[in-house]
Amino acid sequence: MTGLISLTTLGELKSHGYRLFGHCGRLSCGRGRELDIDNLIKRYGANYSIIGDTRIKRALVCTGCGHKGGSLTIAGPNLPKP
Numbered sequence: 001m002t003g004l005i006s007l008t009t010l011g012e013l014k015s016h017g018y019r020l021f022g023h024c025g026r027l028s029c030g031r032g033r034e035l036d037i038d039n040l041i042k043r044y045g046a047n048y049s050i051i052g053d054t055r056i057k058r059a060l061v062c063t064g065c066g067h068k069g070g071s072l073t074i075a076g077p078n079l080p081k082p
């Protein structure tokens with residue numbers, strides 16, 4: 001179990017250069033966009049755990065279809081957008 005880093009909180013994601021994407025909960029839409037981690041930290045705090053999060057997911061509003069609620073995806077700093 002070496003080489004693993006903890007990616008539990010918003011602050012940890014940011015400090016490791018990871019990005020957070022929100023995806024529309026409506027299957028027929030499937031639109032996704034990158035979320036502003038700085039804004040999320042301002043709103044929920046750097047110690048807010050994204051594991052088991054419901055608040056961020058519920059607050060997601062799709063810019064395409066207006067659907068409320070979605071899912072989160074973590075993307076590594078060197079990976080292409082999902």
Ligand SMILES: [Zn+2]
Pocket residue numbers: 024025026029030031062063064065066067
């Ligand atoms: Zn949508």
